Amino acid sequence: MPHQPSLQSSRIALLVIDVQNDFIPGGELAVPGGDVIVPLINRLGERFKQVIIAQDWHPPGHASFAPSHPGRKPYEVIQLPYGEQTLWPIHCVRDTPGAQLHADLHLPHAQLIIRKGCNPDIDSYSAFKEADRTTTTGLAGYLKERGIDTVYLVGLALDFCVMFSALDARTAGFNTFVVMDACRAIDLDGSLAAAIDRMQVAGVNLIDSSSLSG
Ligand code: VGL
Numbered sequence: 578m579p580h581q582p583s584l585q586s587s588r589i590a591l592l593v594i595d596v597q598n599d600f601i602p603g604g605e606l607a608v609p610g611g612d613v614i615v616p617l618i619n620r621l622g623e624r625f626k627q628v629i630i631a632q633d634w635h636p637p638g639h640a641s642f643a644p645s646h647p648g649r650k651p652y653e654v655i656q657l658p659y660g661e662q663t664l665w666p667i668h669c670v671r672d673t674p675g676a677q678l679h680a681d682l683h684l685p686h687a688q689l690i691i692r693k694g695c696n697p698d699i700d701s702y703s704a705f706k707e708a709d710r711t712t713t714t715g716l717a718g719y720l721k722e723r724g725i726d727t728v729y730l731v732g733l734a735l736d737f738c739v740m741f742s743a744l745d746a747r748t749a750g751f752n753t754f755v756v757m758d759a760c761r762a763i764d765l766d767g768s769l770a771a772a773i774d775r776m777q778v779a780g781v782n783l784i785d786s787s788s789l790s791g
């Protein structure tokens with residue numbers, strides 16, 4: 578595992594993924610334990626100089642919503658022009674309470690909130706690249722222009738948006754860490770174990786917050 582410089586370094590950023598009401602128990606696509614990690618993310622956030630927040634932000638009728646496909650049910654997988662798409666309950670519709678960041682999330686020094694999944698026809702689990710694997714959100718450019726070379730990811734859901742963001746961060750050349758105890762998973766059909774495997778194979782460092790120094 579690479580040496581970890583101080584978290585206050587301007588070359589390091591914390592990426593807080595999708596800590597939004599719809600992914601919290603009681604929400605439309607609740608991730609078990611999603612609320613439990615919020616205080617830990619707040620404490621971690623204080624230790625980083627650079628904090629970036631990702632927000633799932635879908636237009637009404639989004640292609641990832643099961644009701645957008647007559648006869649289909651949530652959690653079925655369908656074929657869209659860009660490949661396989663898991664269908665979800667309607668969630669994180671832009672400008673609705675479910676899409677808001679969790680009220681207890683406290684990251685006052687975060688400088689960027691990057692919204693994703695805004696294209697009606699394309700999903701985007703990743704905060705870097707949409708599911709067509711071509712359209713970028715601009716996040717890699719933002720980080721690179723600011724001299725950031727190392728990212729730590731936390732949030733929801735570990736086996737979807739955190740994993741895809743971490744894989745894309747790695748592909749874009751960032752030293753990439755996922756702070757596992759500050760994430761929670763949906764775990765659909767073994768997706769958690771598969772995600773851990775994929776991240777490890779890709780060279781993403783999976784750590785616990787207790788091993789963070791600085
Ligand atoms: C997510 C499913 C659909 C996530 C977002 O944040 O992991 N999962 N949209």
Ligand code: ZN
Nearest residue numbers: 633641669694
């Ligand atoms: Zn979504």
